[in-house]
Amino acid sequence: MGKYWKIILFSAVIISSVGGYYIQQTMAASTNDVSFTIETTSGNKEEVNNLVFGAIYQSSDIFREIYFSKDGTTGWVMNSLIEDFLNSKGPYVLRQITKEHRNFMRGKELHPNQYFEDESRLIYTTVLNDSKEMRKGESVVFQIDILDKNQNDSASFKINTPNQTSSAWLNVEDVYVKNGKIKLLTTHFFENGAEELHIYTIDENKREFETDSIISKSGSKGRSINDIRLFNDFSTFQNEKYYLYADHDIPQYGNVENEINIGNIYLYNNSSNEAEEWEIPADLKPNSELMILHGEAIFIPVFSANGIELHRYNIEKKKWEEPLSFNYQSKFNEEELPFLKLSDERLYLVNPVSDGNALFIGDLRTGELLYEGKITRENSDHLETDYSLIIQQLYSTN
Amino acid sequence: MIEVKNVKKKYGKKQVLSGLSFTADKGEITCLIGINGVGKTTIMKAIMALIPINSGEILIDGEKIRKESFEKVTFIPDSLAMLPKMRIRDAIEFMADFYKNWNPKRAEELMQFFKLDTTDRIADLSKGNMAKVNLLLGLALDVDYLLMDEPFSGIDIFSREQIAEVFTSHLIEDRGVIITTHEINDIEHLIDKAVLIDNGAVIKEFRVEEVREQEGKSVIDIMREVYLG
Amino acid sequence: MKSFLKLVNFELNRFFKLYFILMGLTIVSQIVGAFIVAIVYMNDAERIIYERQISSSQYIEEYGVFSFFNYFNSGWFLMPIIFCIALLILYVFFIWYRDWLGKNTFIYRLLMLPANRVNIYFAKLTTIMMLVFGLVGLQLLMLPVEVKIIKSLVSEDFQTSFSFNEIHHLPILSWLYPVRFTEFVMMYGIGLILVAVIFTAILFERSYRLKGIFFAIVYGILSFCVFMVPLLLNSFYTNYFYPNELLVLQLVATIIVLGSAIWIANHLLKHKIRV
Numbered sequence: 001m002g003k004y005w006k007i008i009l010f011s012a013v014i015i016s017s018v019g020g021y022y023i024q025q026t027m028a029a030s031t032n033d034v035s036f037t038i039e040t041t042s043g044n045k046e047e048v049n050n051l052v053f054g055a056i057y058q059s060s061d062i063f064r065e066i067y068f069s070k071d072g073t074t075g076w077v078m079n080s081l082i083e084d085f086l087n088s089k090g091p092y093v094l095r096q097i098t099k100e101h102r103n104f105m106r107g108k109e110l111h112p113n114q115y116f117e118d119e120s121r122l123i124y125t126t127v128l129n130d131s132k133e134m135r136k137g138e139s140v141v142f143q144i145d146i147l148d149k150n151q152n153d154s155a156s157f158k159i160n161t162p163n164q165t166s167s168a169w170l171n172v173e174d175v176y177v178k179n180g181k182i183k184l185l186t187t188h189f190f191e192n193g194a195e196e197l198h199i200y201t202i203d204e205n206k207r208e209f210e211t212d213s214i215i216s217k218s219g220s221k222g223r224s225i226n227d228i229r230l231f232n233d234f235s236t237f238q239n240e241k242y243y244l245y246a247d248h249d250i251p252q253y254g255n256v257e258n259e260i261n262i263g264n265i266y267l268y269n270n271s272s273n274e275a276e277e278w279e280i281p282a283d284l285k286p287n288s289e290l291m292i293l294h295g296e297a298i299f300i301p302v303f304s305a306n307g308i309e310l311h312r313y314n315i316e317k318k319k320w321e322e323p324l325s326f327n328y329q330s331k332f333n334e335e336e337l338p339f340l341k342l343s344d345e346r347l348y349l350v351n352p353v354s355d356g357n358a359l360f361i362g363d364l365r366t367g368e369l370l371y372e373g374k375i376t377r378e379n380s381d382h383l384e385t386d387y388s389l390i391i392q393q394l395y396s397t398n
Numbered sequence: 399m400i401e402v403k404n405v406k407k408k409y410g411k412k413q414v415l416s417g418l419s420f421t422a423d424k425g426e427i428t429c430l431i432g433i434n435g436v437g438k439t440t441i442m443k444a445i446m447a448l449i450p451i452n453s454g455e456i457l458i459d460g461e462k463i464r465k466e467s468f469e470k471v472t473f474i475p476d477s478l479a480m481l482p483k484m485r486i487r488d489a490i491e492f493m494a495d496f497y498k499n500w501n502p503k504r505a506e507e508l509m510q511f512f513k514l515d516t517t518d519r520i521a522d523l524s525k526g527n528m529a530k531v532n533l534l535l536g537l538a539l540d541v542d543y544l545l546m547d548e549p550f551s552g553i554d555i556f557s558r559e560q561i562a563e564v565f566t567s568h569l570i571e572d573r574g575v576i577i578t579t580h581e582i583n584d585i586e587h588l589i590d591k592a593v594l595i596d597n598g599a600v601i602k603e604f605r606v607e608e609v610r611e612q613e614g615k616s617v618i619d620i621m622r623e624v625y626l627g
Numbered sequence: 628m629k630s631f632l633k634l635v636n637f638e639l640n641r642f643f644k645l646y647f648i649l650m651g652l653t654i655v656s657q658i659v660g661a662f663i664v665a666i667v668y669m670n671d672a673e674r675i676i677y678e679r680q681i682s683s684s685q686y687i688e689e690y691g692v693f694s695f696f697n698y699f700n701s702g703w704f705l706m707p708i709i710f711c712i713a714l715l716i717l718y719v720f721f722i723w724y725r726d727w728l729g730k731n732t733f734i735y736r737l738l739m740l741p742a743n744r745v746n747i748y749f750a751k752l753t754t755i756m757m758l759v760f761g762l763v764g765l766q767l768l769m770l771p772v773e774v775k776i777i778k779s780l781v782s783e784d785f786q787t788s789f790s791f792n793e794i795h796h797l798p799i800l801s802w803l804y805p806v807r808f809t810e811f812v813m814m815y816g817i818g819l820i821l822v823a824v825i826f827t828a829i830l831f832e833r834s835y836r837l838k839g840i841f842f843a844i845v846y847g848i849l850s851f852c853v854f855m856v857p858l859l860l861n862s863f864y865t866n867y868f869y870p871n872e873l874l875v876l877q878l879v880a881t882i883i884v885l886g887s888a889i890w891i892a893n894h895l896l897k898h899k900i901r902v
Contacts, residue, residue, distance in 0.1 A: 006643070007636055010761060017764035022808040024791070082809055086870045098869075107867040448738055448902040450834075468741040479735040481641075495633055496740050 035073035043371035050397045059387035092395040104147045116175040117237035122147040131169045243268040244293035262288040294342040324367035339391040405454030416598035424574040432595035438578040446473045471543040474536035482521035505538035526557035543574040630742035634750030653707035660703020661773045665780035695789045744896035823888040834899040
């Protein structure tokens with residue numbers, strides 16, 4: 001054993017230096033961990049129980065995507081490549097169905113817009129053409145995959161559409177399924193920048209193409225390009241009763257402040273298959289870019305230093321209802337609008353304040369402010385004082 | 399007993415061994431005789447699995463060579479099989495370390511017999527002394543079989559005499575030895591069996607004593623008959 | 628196994644002399660470099676301050692503070708590292724060929740040892756890995772020393788801080804010291820497999836000589852392809868495999884490549900090797 005002293009010493013030096021280095025790294029890293037908490041200022045604490053926020057954290061030269069809830073923060077720790085690789089990405093709803101239906105979800109594109117779900121089935125649509133072929137003018141081919149959740153088996157079929165198109169590519173914006181018909185709301189994009197909104201109707205049982213109707217066309221006028229803006233939140237899998245869309249000018253050169261870029265606004269009714277123009281009151285026109293269609297109402301938020309006034313138009317009744325007011329004192333910065341999400345009859349609002357981000361949760365039916373709280377960064381003594389937290393998504397885990 | 403059965407080996411296009419067969423018994427000195435390139439060194443390397451063979455079989459005490467066989471048989475090649483930078487004592491230490499059957503007393507005995515100094519570096523030794531070290535590293539192992547390739551080549555006459563002495567001593571006694579050499583004169587009186595090889599095959603395999611008694615011929619006589627006659 | 632350890636000990640001892648020279652070279656070059664870079668910086672700063680009669684803070688405003696990158700980007704620091712890497716790469720080949728060279732027939736001795744010949748393969752592989760890790764460890768130990776030297780020579784006002792987390796911004800070192808330990812294992816694991824495959828390729832050449840070079844190349848390319856299968860699968864069938872499935876596939880591919888390298892080496896050493 002005596003003659004092995006060289007190797008033993010050598011190995012010991014290696015293990016202690018490399019091991020020591022990495023141990024020290026992990027320890028140093030944890031003192032610089034960043035995490036966020038939600039402090040309740042007033043209201044019902046239970047409202048934040050199942051909420052998960054996805055946000056971008058920025059501080060000096062650090063830029064990180066994190067998720068946090070009342071229970072903790074994830075995504076901060078510099079995961080090893082392997083952990084990063086293993087962690088699912090993408091919208092929360094899709095992560096859930098991927099877990100439940102692994103085989104069906106293989107190789108599928110991860111945009112909630114392309115999915116529909118009810119108690120018995122999960123339907124996925126995608127466009128099969130690639131842009132090279134499309135530019136040559138061939139007709140659109142859709143692929144539809146239907147998973148029967150009860151029987152746990154799936155079917156897949158292609159739908160050829162007859163009309164040739166000269167678009168460069170297209171997006172499936174929404175899938176609407178009712179009475180044996182699958183309707184696909186798609187945006188066609190042309191090389192010159194113009195867009196078209198189509199609704200393709202497909203017979204689910206016969207698995208045949210039925211109709212392709214163009215419900216809107218944008219054009220290019222002079223120096224500006226038009227696109228078609230959709231004001232629905234397509235991140236759920238449920239049917240949207242209505243689509244709210246409008247012509248949208250994107251001026252090319254020089255942005256004149258206060259220039260209103262929204263043109264004519266339309267409302268499409270998925271039950272009657274009809275679109276009609278919708279008039280926005282003149283006083284609300286400046287806020288037309290912030291319109292949200294949620295459920296059966298059109299909401300238009302107006303922000304001020306005193307809070308938010310949510311104007312609402314009931315589509316069934318064809319009338320404006322009393323606007324909802326949620327009052328809070330806060331900086332109002334026109335450049336950085338608050339994060340606003342309408343979901344499940346709730347309003348969620350996050351607004352940056354001096355020492356964190358203020359969180360407000362309101363009831364869309366009653367106009368009551370259900371919760372007020374603050375999102376603050378923990379462990380701030382060890383960290384750079386200036387940071388920004390920009391909320392990107394919010395979902396509920398129940 | 400080492401049995402070589404019908405071994406064939408090709409190097410590229412050249413058939414170096416073309417069905418070579420012979421046996422070497424323990425307790426006997428078997429000499430492989432033949433001109434250069436006839437396959438003598440090749441077959442020795444083949445026995446030690448230092449080169450692969452194309453066909454045939456080589457058995458050592460009835461079994462194919464395994465790692466344990468290297469404690470039973472050793473090969474002393476005609477070049478040095480140790481690092482030249484090593485001192486003799488380093489080489490001895492190496493052998494003692496790896497081989498269970500290294501006999502340190504015998505090594506010591508050989509060092510004195512050959513009048514070598516353990517602190518000499520192998521590379522600095524004369525050719526004769528280097529050959530002696532080579533021999534030492536093989537002889538100090540308690541193996542049953544010793545293969546020696548040209549132990550006398552390029553050695554001065556006095557060293558040759560010393561090495562020849564080893565053969566008659568107790569150092570060789572019960573072991574089986576296979577030796578190749580050109581200098582048949584030096585050891586004709588020592589060998590028990592002669593194997594004459596030509597073109598990669600055995601032409602004649604005979605017991606030296608028997609032939610001398612029965613036919614009155616020496617090994618060289620037989621060689622003349624076979625190669626030239 | 629004892630023979631394995633003895634062989635590792637032997638191989639390391641064989642190289643230790645050259646290794647100490649390498650280590651010495653690295654230490655000397657890097658330490659001298661630390662002194663020189665710091666002193667030169669201070670001299671330059673002092674000279675300009677004197678010539679232009681400006682204050683230290685004015686100097687800093689114009690020319691910036693001393694950045695450790697000056698040192699870590701310098702030849703004094705990087706050249707020994709590059710030299711060591713180059714030498715070790717050469718030794719990956721030489722560790723085998725040296726036993727066959729010229730009058731040296733030490734390979735006879737190795738092949739006739741009363742042990743499984745694959746131990747020779749494992750011993751040389753382990754030796755290379757230890758030599759690599761030795762230098763890796765040496766550099767880690769040197770870094771705080773070098774930083775201290777520089778900090779003591781450059782006056783306070785001109786200094787910036789340097790923490791070891793910044794290693795990943797440095798050239799070459801960012802590769803040698805991945806951020807996380809799992810990545811360290813991955814990187815050096817891939818290195819190990821590469822050396823294993825090269826070793827087996829060398830054994831092909833040593834067993835079949837000219838034909839062997841061809842076998843070696845084919846074997847090398849095959850190993851590379853098998854290793855890349857999961858990656859290729861993923862690029863052709865994007866998103867078909869879930870990440871954890873890809874990870875398992877990659878693990879399997881890795882085991883196949885390493886396992887076959889070892890198995891083939893063992894087979895060649897036992898049955899096909901030629902002295």
